[in-house]
Amino acid sequence: MSTRWYPIYKRGSPQLRVFLPNFWLKLIRPVHKQPPNVVQFVVSVEMTKHDVKNYLEKIYNVPVVQVFTRIVSGETRQDPGKGYVVKDDDYKLAYVTLPQGKTFEFPELYPKEEESEQDKTQKELKKHFKNFVDRNKDRPGAPGWFSF
Amino acid sequence: MFVLTKLKYLATPINYLNSSITLTFSTCCNGCSREKLITCARDFQGAVRCVAASFLHTSSSRYDLMEFFDDEKNWGASEVKVGRAWKKEELRIKSNSDLHKLWYVLLKERNMLLTMEHEAKEKVALFPNPERLDKVAESMENLESVVRERNRAYFELETGETGEKEAVFDHEELGLKQFPELAGKRISKHIDEHWHYRLMTLFKGSAVAKFKKLYREKIANEERKARNRKRNHVMHLLKRFPHIDTATLEKLYPEVNIRKAMLHKKTLGNHPHNRA
Numbered sequence: 453m454s455t456r457w458y459p460i461y462k463r464g465s466p467q468l469r470v471f472l473p474n475f476w477l478k479l480i481r482p483v484h485k486q487p488p489n490v491v492q493f494v495v496s497v498e499m500t501k502h503d504v505k506n507y508l509e510k511i512y513n514v515p516v517v518q519v520f521t522r523i524v525s526g527e528t529r530q531d532p533g534k535g536y537v538v539k540d541d542d543y544k545l546a547y548v549t550l551p552q553g554k555t556f557e558f559p560e561l562y563p564k565e566e567e568s569e570q571d572k573t574q575k576e577l578k579k580h581f582k583n584f585v586d587r588n589k590d591r592p593g594a595p596g597w598f599s600f
Numbered sequence: 601m602f603v604l605t606k607l608k609y610l611a612t613p614i615n616y617l618n619s620s621i622t623l624t625f626s627t628c629c630n631g632c633s634r635e636k637l638i639t640c641a642r643d644f645q646g647a648v649r650c651v652a653a654s655f656l657h658t659s660s661s662r663y664d665l666m667e668f669f670d671d672e673k674n675w676g677a678s679e680v681k682v683g684r685a686w687k688k689e690e691l692r693i694k695s696n697s698d699l700h701k702l703w704y705v706l707l708k709e710r711n712m713l714l715t716m717e718h719e720a721k722e723k724v725a726l727f728p729n730p731e732r733l734d735k736v737a738e739s740m741e742n743l744e745s746v747v748r749e750r751n752r753a754y755f756e757l758e759t760g761e762t763g764e765k766e767a768v769f770d771h772e773e774l775g776l777k778q779f780p781e782l783a784g785k786r787i788s789k790h791i792d793e794h795w796h797y798r799l800m801t802l803f804k805g806s807a808v809a810k811f812k813k814l815y816r817e818k819i820a821n822e823e824r825k826a827r828n829r830k831r832n833h834v835m836h837l838l839k840r841f842p843h844i845d846t847a848t849l850e851k852l853y854p855e856v857n858i859r860k861a862m863l864h865k866k867t868l869g870n871h872p873h874n875r876a
Binding site: 457471472473474476477478479480481491494511512513514556559561562563 | 664666667700704707708710711714718720723744747764765
C-alpha cells in the first residue's frame with residue numbers, strides 16, 4: 453500500500469516522513485525492580501531505540517534520556533498430547549529512562565477488594581464453631597448446651 | 601474556517617513520502633479526546649458536530665505516561681461502554697488534517713487498550729469489552745484506506761500513475777505463481793542476474809514436478825467440489841420450489857445448466873408438479 457511504501461532514500465530527495473505510524477507500545481509493570489525513573493515497555497519488534505524515543509517525545513510529550521531495548525525470545529513448550537513444540541512470538545522490551553527528578557510508579561489498577569459482609573459473617577461463624585468444638589473437647593458425651 | 605482548511609488540505613498530497621528509519625511527527629495530534637472521537641462516530645451529524653468541537657478545543661489534552669491507562673473510573677470495571685468504529689463514509693468527509701489527528705487518537709487508544717489488556721492478564725483479571733481493540737483496528741484500517749484513496753486520486757491526476765507499489769507475476773522456488781509487491785522499479789529480465797540464477801537452479805527436479813502435479817490436483821478437486829455443491833443446491837431449490845423462476849436461477853447460478861438439472865432425479869419431490 454502506498455502509505456506503507458518506504459522508498460529508498462537518495463541524496464537530494466526530500467526528507468522522508470512517516471505520517472501514519474503503525475507502531476504500538478504498551479506500558480508494563482517492571483518484571484524486576486527498577487529505579488523510580490525507569491519505565492518498561494513492550495514495543496513493536498521493528499522499532500528501534502530512536503523510534504521509541506521519538507514516539508514518546510512527539511506523541512506522548514514524555515521527555516526521554518535513554519532507551520535500552522532487547523528482544524525476548526518467546527517461550528517454547530511441548531504440546532501435552534501430540535508432543536510437538538510450540539513457540540510463542542518474540543517480543544521487544546524497551547527500558548526507558550526519564551530525566552532526573554521525574555519518576556513513574558505503575559498504578560494499582562486492580563486494588564485488593566475489601567471483605568464483603570457475607571465473608572465477614574462466615575468467618576465469625578467459623579470462629580464460634582471452633583470455640584464450641586474446643587470447649588467440648590474434654591467432656592465427651594455432654595450435650596452442647598450443657599455449660600457452666 | 602472548516603471549509604477553508606478542508607479545501608486547502610484537499611489540494612495537498614499527504615502520504616507520498618515515508619521513511620522507516622526516523623520518525624518525524626507533526627505535533628498536532630491531540631485535537632479531540634479519544635472517548636469523544638470514538639463515541640461520537642454515530643451518524644453524519646454526530647461526525648460534523650465532532651469536527652466542530654475539535655476547533656473549539658474544549659477537551660483538555662492529557663500529556664503524560666498516564667495516557668497509557670484508561671480513565672480511573674474504569675479501573676476494575678466489569679463493563680466499559682463505547683460506540684462503534686469509524687466508517688469509511690464518515691472518514692471521507694473529513695479533511696486530511698482531521699484524519700491525521702484522528703490517527704493519533706486511535707493510536708493512543710490502541711496503546712491504552714493493549715496496556716490494560718496486558719495488566720489484566722498479569723493479574724488474572726477481567727479485561728472489560730475486549731472488542732474495543734477490534735473497533736480501533738477497524739477504524740484504523742478504514743482511515744488508512746481513505747488516505748490511500750486520496751493518495752491514488754492525487755497521483756492519477758498529477759502523474760497518470762496510481763503511485764502504488766508495483767507488483768508483477770513471478771515464480772517462487774517451487775514454480776508456483778506469486779504476485780509480490782516490489783520495493784522499487786523492476787529491471788529487465790535479460791539483464792537481471794538474479795533472475796538467471798533462479799531460472800538455472802530452481803523449478804527443477806522430480807520432487808518439484810510431483811508437488812506441482814499434486815497441487816494442481818488439489819485445486820482441481822476443490823473446484824469440482826464447489827461446482828457440484830452449487831449444482832446440488834440448485835437441484836434442491838427446484839425440488840422445494842417447483843414454480844421457481846428459472847430465468848432468475850440462471851442469472852444467479854450462470855455456471856449451472858438449469859435445464860439439465862431439472863431432469864435429474866434429485867429435483868423430484870412430493871409436489872404434484874415435480875412428482876415422477
